[in-house]
Amino acid sequence: MGTEASPEAWPLDDRGVAYGDGLFETVLVRDGVPLLWEAHLARLARGCQALGFPIPVQHRLAAPLVDAPEGLAVLKLMLTRGSGGRGYAPPESPRPRLRWQLSPFAPDTSRWKAGVRVRHCRLRLGLQPALAGLKHLNRLENVLARDEWSDAEIAEGLLCDSEGRLVEATCMNVFWQRDGRLETPRLTRCGVAGTLRTELLERLSIDEVDAFPEVLLSAEAVWLGNSVQGVWPVTRLDGTGGELLRRWSIGADHRRLQALAHEPLGYPTRLDD
Template sequence: MLPPLSADEPAFEGQVPFDDRGLAYGDGVFETVLLRAGKPVLWDYHMARLRQGCQRLGINVPCPASLEATWQGAPTATLEVLKIILTRGTGGRGYAQPDTVVPRLLSRRTPFQPSAERWRSGVTVRLCDLRLSRQPRLAGIKHLNRLENVLARQEWNDAGIAEGLLVDSDDVVVEATSMNVFWQQAGEVFTPLTDQCGVAGTLSAALVDQGAVKQATLRLSQLPAVEQCWVANSVQGMWPVNTLLAADGSVLKRWPACEGDSLQRLAHQLLGYAPESY
C-alpha cells in the first residue's frame, strides 16, 4: 500500500501550472461527491475508490485530514456537489515520472439541485456509437482521462435524451456516459462488472453491499429483453429508463413506468433523498 502524504505536506493548490501531469496527460483521479447540509454522502465509498485509483497509478494518497478539509466549512446550500481532483503533480517534459513529485489536490463546492421529474417520469436514453476500449489496469477507477465519455456525449444534443449507453469493443454493456447502468431480469437486479473498463460507481457499490444488486454481464443483444432498466449515480440518484433509442433515433425498447420502485427507494435512502422530496 502506498503511504499517505504527511499532514504537514502542502497538498492543496489554487492553480494548475502548465506542466501539471494531470493537465498534460490525465495523470490523476477525481471524485464527485454529494454534500447534504455540508456533510459528504457515501464518503467511505468515494475514499475507497480514490485510494484504489491512487494505488493503480502509483500516486501517494493524501492524508485523511487533507481530504476531509475539502468539504469542511459552512455549506452554501442544502445540497452541494464537491469535486475533488488529485493529480500526480508537476512533472516536467516527457512521460517518465520525475524522481521527486508532490501530488496536487484541488477541490470545488457548488450548489446542486437534482432532477426530481426524472425520478418520477423516467428518462430516454440512446445507444452510443462509440465503443469503450478494454484496459483492465484502468478499469473501475475514476481517472482523469475521460475522452471516451466526452466523445460519446457529443453524439447527441437533443434535450429529451438524458443519457447515452456505452458498450465495449466486445459489445458488453458497461455504463452510461456519466452514470452506472442497472437492469432487472427474472426478478433480480444486476449491474455490469467493471473489471475490463468503465467506472465502478459508489452508489452501485453501496447497493451491492446492501444485497439489492448483483454484478453480471449483459450483452448488447440481450438489452431489449430485460424487464426494467435504470441509470444512476451518487449525485443524481436513480432514473428509471422508459425508452431506449438506437443511435439513429429509432426506438429499440419501451419499458413501463416504475415510479417509486424498491430499487429506487433504497438508492435514494442511501443518498438521503426522502420520498416526500419528489
C-alpha cells in the same frame, strides 16, 4: 512529500493537465456532510495505488467541507501526480496536487418521477483492466460519446466496450432486472465503479454480469444511477440512429430499487405521490 490543496489554477506543467495523470471524485454534500464519503475515499485510494502515487491524508481531502453551504452541494476533488518527470516518465518522488470545487446543487426531480429516455452510443470504450473501475482524469471517451446527441429529450447514452459488451452510461452506472434478478455490467475491463453502485451491491443481491446490449430488450426494468443524481428509471431506449427499441412503464420494481438507492443520499424514497 507534500500535497497542495487550494482552488487555484493548475500550472501548465501539471501531469494531470498534460497527460490526464490523476483522479477525481464528485461527492454529494448535504448540510456540510459528504455522503458515501468512505466509498469515495476508498475508490480514490485504489486509484492512487494503481497509478503509484500517495493519497493525501483524509483531513486535507475534507478541508473544503468547512465552507460547505446549507442544503445540497457537490464537491469535486481533483488529485494529480503533480509536476515533474521527463515526458511520460513520472517523477521518482511525486508530490500530488489537490484542487477542489464546491458548488450548490439541485437534482432534476422530474427524472426521478417520470423516468428518462436513453440511447445507445456509437463510440466503444477501450479495454484497460489496469484502470477499470477507477475515476481517472482521462475522460475523452465519455466526452466524445456525449457529443453524439443534442436532443434535450435524451438524458443519457449507453456505452459498450470494444468487444460489444454493455458497460455503463456516459456518467452513470446501469442496472436492469431480468427474470426477477437484478443485474449490472461487470467492470473488470473498463468503466467506472460508481460509489452508489458499490452501495447497492452491498445492500442488494445484484449479479455482476458480462452482457451485450440486447439484454435490455428482455429486461423487465432498467435504471441509471450515480451518487449525485440518484436513480433514474428508464422508460425509453433508442438505438444509435434514434430508432425506438423498447419502452417501459414505471412500476413497483422501479420504485423499490430507487427507494433503496435514495436512502443513503437523503433523497425521497416515495415518488408516486
